[in-house]
Amino acid sequence: MMGWHKERECFSCKGMAFDVKKITENSKFRPCFCAFDILYFNGRTLVGPPEKGGLPLSERLRILDKIFVNVPGVIQHSERQIISQRTIFPDILEALNKAIENQDEGIVVKDVDSYYIPNKRNAGWYKIKPEYTEGTMSDLDLVIIGAEEAANKRQGRAKSFLVACSDGGGPGKTPDRWVLVGRVSTGLTFDERESLCAALERHWVPYRQTPAPTHLYFNKEKPDFWILPEHSIVLTVRASELIRTTGFGADYTLRFPRVMRVRDDKPYQDCMTLTEFNQLCAHKGPVVKLSTNLINGEQMDEIKPRAKRKTQQPQVAEQFQISSTGDVEATSKALLGRKVCILSDDDDCKRPELCKIIESHGGKVVANTGLDTWCCVAGRVTAHVKAVMTARAYDVLPTSWLRALPPSPAPVHPAPLDMLALSDVTRRKLARHYDVHGDSYTELIDEDTLVKCFNKMDDDIPIYLTTQEMLNLDKEIFGDNNPHSFLRPCCVHIRNPESIDAIVARMYGATVLDNTASHCTHIVVPTTIEKNELDNIKKSSNGLISNPHTPLPPPDTGRA
Known part of the structure; x- marks a missing residue:
């Protein structure tokens, strides 16, 4: 669907300011099909190779010509020309030069014997544009005066560069101002963009913090960064055409621009002037093609066939493979008849290797957990692994246990300390044989198991009892005669909290205070204390004095 100009009776181009889907009755343009x-005619598909019912282009065009007659500006056949094999290159050159003269985008060369193959490029169809041939385009040397910030900073801070031409000044003099004419973001390799951004990095000025000076004319375009031309670099830019604009500094801007060369060898004063730029657009319409030079036979490069991509058979990614090739011989019965689900693997032992280990012990690998899943195996702790462990629906064993599993003539039963997580069912079964720390009630413990128990104790959340709860526990265990913590109700102040008296008091359950707080029940003083000092302490402490060589009685027997 194209736009047909009612008055000029010609097609419009893409650069004109209109949308063919929004054309109204009062518009200058009319939609033309x-x-x-x-590709489809009377219930029959015409695409594909001949064995699938496809037809060559020549037969499809015969059918197309019989369907309708041209109604100019409403429905038309596209213009085409049949050329012979003997004169193919001169005829293509003539058609391409005619397109340049008519300010067209280019031509399409089609093989009349080609078949329409969906999703296949260059299946007998070739697009030729003037910009594909050197010497046909008017390239522009423009200086960078601004940039838009990139979201990904791997190649630098600039996503696209705002380029300008000079205005005013004379030969050898500094221009009066720099006028923005376009934005360019393509044409640079990864290394070229990275080095260009690195060269300009220390000269970028954030526009929001410091507005650009008046001699940098951006008009309505506001960059994220601006840079002075004397600190900048010239780019050789090639565009397919110039189109009218009201947002940039000039009356025209670049359409489909790309960087052809980084001119770090060219002084910034020698870039394109605004006068030269306007001469390209003089006496032209809303769109100006930059393919101004005709092509001769010597400029046509030999057409080289594109290298075909190597096609690979689709395969399941390694991380999603659930079993090995099936040629693993079972040499052990440690996992005989058990279904194991691998949740994640290790960096040094991938999923296929874990599958082989499971199968060598007589087990079977399943992709997803189910009612008959014996356990899960996890290496790296991912979000999925955490979710399975939190749900407590399945036992989760580490890959280290699986990799260290020795051959066994019978199925093995892992201990609680070997597991990363226990299901509720397994937890209840093992509670009859193991305590909460994983120590067996009946089997002798070895050093490695003891270390694992202690580490588990350190990882467990500690439980802190209140003083009253500890007193109740003492009463329940020892009754009225408590030989171990009879000082638990006492809060004792001792001058030297690191002395042997303080240690003994703590050993019998007392709380040692640094000062005579309001909840202090006893004050311990040395026998050599002066009388005056002792009297002062009695007055200030309401008589809570105890001799260090006299055992502190429980509070219910009286205070010292």
């Missing part, structure tokens, strides 16, 4: 091929 241009048919260049037919």
Whole structure:
């Protein structure tokens, strides 16, 4: 669907400011349907190779020509020309030069014997544009005066560069101002963009913090960063055409621009002037093609066939493979008849290797957990692994246990200390044989198991009892005669909290205070204390004095 100019009776180009889907009755343009091929006719598909019912282009065009007659500006056949094999290159050159003269985008060369193959490029169809040939385009040397910030900073801070031409000044003099004419972001390799951004990095000025000076004319375009031309670099830019604009500094801007070369060898004063730029657009319409030079036979490069991509058979990614090739011989019965689900693997032992280990012990690998899943195996602790462990629906064993599993003539039963997580069912079964720390009630413990128990104790959340809860526990265990913590109700102040008296008091359950707080029940003083000092302490402490060589009685027997 193209736009047809009612008055000029010609097609418009893409750069004109209109949308063919929004054309109204009062618009200068009219939507015109241009048919260049037919793919389906009277219930029959015409695409694909001949064995699938496809037809060559020549037969499809015969059908297309019989369907309708041209109604100019409403529905038309696309213009085409049949050329012979003997004069193919001169005829293509003539058609391409005619397109340049008519300010067209280019031409499409089609093989009349080609078949329409979906999702296949260059299946007998070739697009030729003037910009593909050196010497046909008017390249522009423009200086960078601004940039838009990139979201990904791997190649630098600039996503696209705002380029300008100079205005005013004379030969050898500094221009009066720099006028923005376009934005360019393509054409640079990864290394070129990275080095260009690195060269300009220390000269970028954030626009929000410091507005650009008046001699940098951006008009309505506001960059994220601006840079002075004397600190900048010239780029050789090639665009397919110039289109009218009201947002940039000039009346025209670049369409489909790309960087052809980084001119770090060219002084910034020698870039394109605004006068030279306006001469390209003089006496032209809303769109100006930059393919101004005709092509001669010597400029046509030999067409080289594209290297075909190597096609690979689709395969399941390694991380999603659930079993090995099936040629693993079971040499052990440690996992005989058990279904194991691998949740994650290790960096040094991938999923296929874990599958082989499971199968060598007589087990079977399943992709997903189910009612008959014996356990899960996890290496790296991912979000999925955490979710399975939190749900407590399945036992989770570490890959280290699986990799260290020795051959066994019978199925093995892992201990609680070997597991990363226990299901509720397994937890209840093992509670009859193991305590909460994983120590067996009946089996002798070895050093490695003891270390694991202690580490588990350190990882467990500690439980802190209140003083009253500890007193109740003492009463329940020892009754009225408590030989171990009879000082638990006492809060004792001792001058030297690191002395042997303080240690003994703590050993019998007392709380040792640094000062005579309001909840202090006893004050311990040495026998050599002066009388005056002792009297002062009695007055200030309401008589809570105890001799260090006299055992502190429980509070219910009286205070010292």
